[in-house]
Amino acid sequence: MNENRARGSATQRMRDEAILADLVRFTALSFATATPVPFGAALVETRTGKMLFRGRNAVMREKDPSAHAETRAVRKACQKLGRPSLAGYTLYSTCEPCPMCMANALWAGVDRVVFGATIADANEHCRQIHITAREVAERSDMRCEVEGEVLREECRALFVDPRMMQAFRSWGTRKK
Numbered sequence: 001m002n003e004n005r006a007r008g009s010a011t012q013r014m015r016d017e018a019i020l021a022d023l024v025r026f027t028a029l030s031f032a033t034a035t036p037v038p039f040g041a042a043l044v045e046t047r048t049g050k051m052l053f054r055g056r057n058a059v060m061r062e063k064d065p066s067a068h069a070e071t072r073a074v075r076k077a078c079q080k081l082g083r084p085s086l087a088g089y090t091l092y093s094t095c096e097p098c099p100m101c102m103a104n105a106l107w108a109g110v111d112r113v114v115f116g117a118t119i120a121d122a123n124e125h126c127r128q129i130h131i132t133a134r135e136v137a138e139r140s141d142m143r144c145e146v147e148g149e150v151l152r153e154e155c156r157a158l159f160v161d162p163r164m165m166q167a168f169r170s171w172g173t174r175k176k
Contacts, residue, residue, distance in 0.1 A: 013150075015049050016114050019092050020151045024116070024158065027056055027069075027094050031163040035061040038122075038158035041069035041101075042092045043077040046111045052089060053077040060171065069093060070101035074108045086110045094155045095122050096148060099129050102136040105144065112145040113137075116155025125159050125168050 019042065027040030035058075042054035053076045058067040070093050078084050090112040091097075091105050096119045105113055119128050134146045158164060 016092070016147065016150050019044055019049065019051075020094070020114065020116055021154065023054060023092055023094055024151065024154050026054055027158055028161070030056050031161055036161075036163050036167045037069070038094060038117075038125075038155075038161075038164050039069040040094045041073040043073050043086060043089045043110070044092060046088055046090045053080060066100065068098065068101050070097050071104050074104050074110075078108065084108065090114060094158055095119070097133045097136075099131045099136050102133040102146075103140075106137065106140050106142040109142070110144055112147060114147045114150055116149065116151045117159065118149060118152070121152070121156050121159065125165075126171065 023040050023042050027038065030036045037057040039057035040054065043052045044050065045052060053073055055069055055072045055076060057069040058072060059065055070091060073091065074086065077086060077089070086108040087110075089110050091110045091114070093101070093113070093115045095117045096115040097105060097113060098119065102113065113133060115133065119130060119132060122128050123130070133148065137144050137146050
């Protein structure tokens, strides 16, 4: 039984890495636009790994402080499914969800949240609320696994791309 669990964990880790690597590539495509962002999110069926929706942060483009990649992905995925529940789905994010995004994932009922870079990594470049996704989940009565720092260096690389560094300067949200 332990061997099967270990094999299942290794298979899950490989799937998580493949989905996050694809999400990093998708997010990096924004660097060729007028509004580059390092934040991307995807919702994937937990059991099969089938992609439901992926999107990027649109705070600057939409002039909406709630237009984080994760909240946009949850919103669009729920619309696509025609229901407010994402039970049976995993949320992937290039960066650890902020408290707003993690709470949104909990309210949507996702099974798991898998992230790459940490809130501390993001804070090197822009303002953050310093409450981890795990802490938000632990303080909730809603169940959700939080798996972090998967492909962290690949996700951190999104923040230091020269085009992104220039965008951070224009945002005026760099840490003082």
